[in-house]
Amino acid sequence: MLDLWYTEEWTDNCRFSLKVKEQIHSEQSEFQKIDFFKSEEFGTFFTLDGLMMVNEKDEFVYHDMITHVALATNPNIKRVLVIGGGDGGTVREVTRYPHIEKIDMVEIDERVVRLSQKYLPITASKLEDPRVTLYFEDGLKFVEESAEGSYDLILVDSTDPISVGEGLFTTGFYKNCYRVLSDEGILINQHESPYFAKYAAEMKKAHNKIKNLFPVAKVYQFHQPTYPSGHWLFGFASKKFDPIADHQREAWEKFGLKTRYYNSDIHTGAFALPTFVREMLEDV
Ligand code: AAT
Incomplete structure (x- = not known):
């Protein structure tokens, strides 16, 4: 099975990646793109327009x-x-x-x-x-x-x-x-x-x-x-x-x-x- 990774562009030249167990939700709301994932390292987390907002660990x-x-x-x-x-x-x-x-x-x-x-x-x-x-x-x-x-x-x-x-x-x-x-x-x-x-x-x-x-x-x-x-x-x-x-x-x-x-x-x-x-x- 292929590994699934969430990657965020911190800058044009630097990225942050988190191994994902599962994507549990994805939608485009009236205001922004909302994605929820489960990860081993940071637990459940969600992103808005591809940027990390909150995760269970930090x-x-x-x-x-x-x-x-x-x-x-x-x-x-x-x-x-x-x-x-x-x-x-x-x-x-x-x-x-x-x-x-x-x-x-x-x-x-x-x-x-x-x-x-x-x-x-x-x-x-x-x-x-x-x-x-x-x-x-x-x-x-x-x-x-x-x-x-x-x-x-x-x-x-x-x-x-x-x-x-x-x-x-x-x-x-x-x-x-x-x-x-x-x-x-x-x-x-x-x-x-x-x-x-x-x-x-x-x-x-x-x-x-x-x-x-x-x-x-x-x-x-x-x-x-x-x-x-x-x-x-x-x-x-x-x-x-x-x-x-x-x-x-x-x-x-x-x-x-x-x-x-x-x-x-x-x-x-x-x-x-x-x-x-x-x-x-x-x-x-
Ligand atoms: N508790 C940390 C999580 C956040 S989320 C910030 C929230 O602000 C989002 O849910 C978004 O919908 C809401 N928001 C954005 N603009 C407005 C607005 N104009 N009025 C009311 N709510 C708004 C913070 C994450 C910080 C990320 C830093 N990289």
């Missing part, structure tokens, strides 16, 4: 890091908006805080949610939490129409700035995020990779736009083996809180959450950037 890294850094900076966050994140992993982490009152998730493509519920219960398990409301629409439009100060935290769990994800990397979008956040608000966004030039160009553009709007604008890093280069970033922007100076280590530890990637030392360490990344950010 999703904990991404979902820990998108969520807990903000909650350990402002443990009083009560109203959360998740944009994208159709697999449900980000919402799952947010639901772990009993004091959070409201979690709105705005995903453009309902099919990603329904297929994740079917094939990726490990991430989609908390989408039915009573605090969660799902909206199937464009996140860009949703923030335009949301009231001023209506959220304490916005988590932008988006695809790359191509196709439907493009609007979530625009100045107009970030301006609306600023308006929709309370005075203590925090914005975390999927911030691409500093490593290969084509992703680094996007991350510099995004940082430049956010830094012109928010008094606090930083980036932090984590290891995501299945994203291009494995070196990935989130952006941290806030009206008030600095993630290091205002880090509420003890308050967060009191929540008693068991996490596999995030911990209080990682919180500090993630903001310590390699020199080449620092230089890229100074440069913008």
